Amino acid sequence: MSAPAAVRPAALGAALLRTPAAGSALALLVAVAVFSLTTDTFLELDNLSLVVQQSLVIGTLALGQTLIILTGGIDLGNAAAAVLATLVMAQLVLSGLPGALALPLGVACTVLIGLVVGGLVTRMRLPPFIVTLGMLTMLTAGAKLLADGEAVPVTDPLLTWLGTRTYLFGGIEITYGMTAALVMYLVVWFALTRTAWGSHVHAVGNAPEAARLSGIKVNRTLLSVYLVAGVVFGLAAWQALGRVPNADPNAYQLGNLESITAVVLGGTSLFGGRGSVLGTMAGALIVAVLRSGLTQLGVDALYQDVATGALVIAAVVLDRAARRRN
Template sequence: MMTRSTTQPAGFNPLTLLKHHNIGILGPLLALLAACVFFATQSDRFLTGQNFSLILQQVMVVGVLAIGQTLVILTSGIDLSNGMIMALGTIVVTKLAVESGLPAGLSILAGLAVTTLFGLINGALFTRIKVPPFIVTLGTLNIAFALTQIYSNAQTVSGLPSALTFLGNSFRVGSTAITYGTVLMLGLYLLTWFILQRTAPGRHLYAVGNNPEAARLTGIPTQRVLLLTYTIAGFIYGIAGLLLVARTGVGDPNAGSTDNLDSITAVVLGGTSLFGGRGNIFGTLIGALIVGVFRNGLTLMGVPSVYQILITGVLVILAVATDQLSRRSS
């Protein structure tokens, strides 16, 4: 009588992948420190608590978007739709609260439900129909953009209740004002780090990104992991939308148009491999801060914004090239 073999692929153990998944964040951290030192020599306003608080406020929306993007990229996918999904979520929240008179709490839940649903749709199209993530999210980007414009009539929503802008309020630490949104962003990074490093679902995510077939043969439900990853990413995009509303004080249908690329930039600069299975969530935070520091420092130096975009592009190419060379050498 034949029995099913339970032998795992030679050399594969998903529970020990965490020993190897991190591309050290030392490089991105050194780059961040070097940038801070350089800009400190160029402007005496750079090394101030007020300026660092401003940098954190400027990166908190993209920083939270980049958390969801990191989860997707760790599975060797990519999400081009996250910025527009976030924008749709902000319009749903603000329109329901302002024009429909729905309580702020219910409006927020509705917005989060919409962004989570889009994440679920992305995951379902990828896992069930096998459409590549690039194509899936390119399609949902356009769908989310169209729905945002239709539902908002291409008009900005203003006059928001204070509950929707609470995360934009600040408290003082000494002479420095810190927003509650910044605290929420840092808290989300800590929570994501704990899940990825200390829980079975986090280990499974790395295993699927590293080798999906080998992960499947060890009993990991790869399709479920992928579907859940995209769904959670959608929920995180909704939180980023709440931070955007709190920061700007309006629901802007034109928001998020370039935030998808900014979030990918943060992930890549932070050392997460575009090929999946390797990366560190705190590296993503460092990557977002690198972009924020460069833009802030160059602004203080009076450098036109077009050169800021140029330098960011060069940094991304260098980061991806480094990742590629690292894979070849290993």
């Protein structure tokens, strides 16, 4: 009778390695349970709502990052692109353009950046890490030059619309940004799991040469991923203006690393071909829950960074173990 009991933990561990999104969800539940027991205010509805709101921008950046990492790439300039887009939107409104035009032009800015990066990766065969590292430097400098180093206030109601608050069931505070993020995740999840394009993305990430030999247009798939990610990063800029109605060239300086952290904690492999956007959602929430819970426990922000970094390393170790097992 003892053999089945001994086998169950091993079987559970193997199942979690095969379904990383489930492991991320379990880690999220454990974190929530721990902080609920160790603090008096963590489970309050207002605090839980705030945690979700704090995860929105990084969670949206992580959504686009997931698509790129699934193909075996990485984007170090995603947060800088979103910040530049916020400044483009703000400056256009200040110049007299309505928000209804400034918003799509801001998103077009990040799409153009995605086109440039995707073109360099597919046509010039440059490593995504190098391309996006250079793009990070240029976009950061460009944002500061555009704003002259100063934050630009945003008052246009459309640009700040995602920050609009309402109440679910009369007591749970939510924002339109939460709903928008959920819709984005569901759309990308459907595209990755229920369409031929999603199958091609996974195939290219797993083995690009095998994908090419099977008839998949690898370069076209990669370019489409960078374009879709560009759209998502533009929507992250809109999320940022909903969170704080200020276009600040110094905002989200670590947003690229935090988005990668969310993706890795969500179970997406840094080696490409394996992952889930639902896992990324859990990963973004894990980061926000850790920040909130540790802050309420009085833990210094530097130690919070240490804890987050340790989790990332642990997630990569688990990913490596899963690949070896497979």
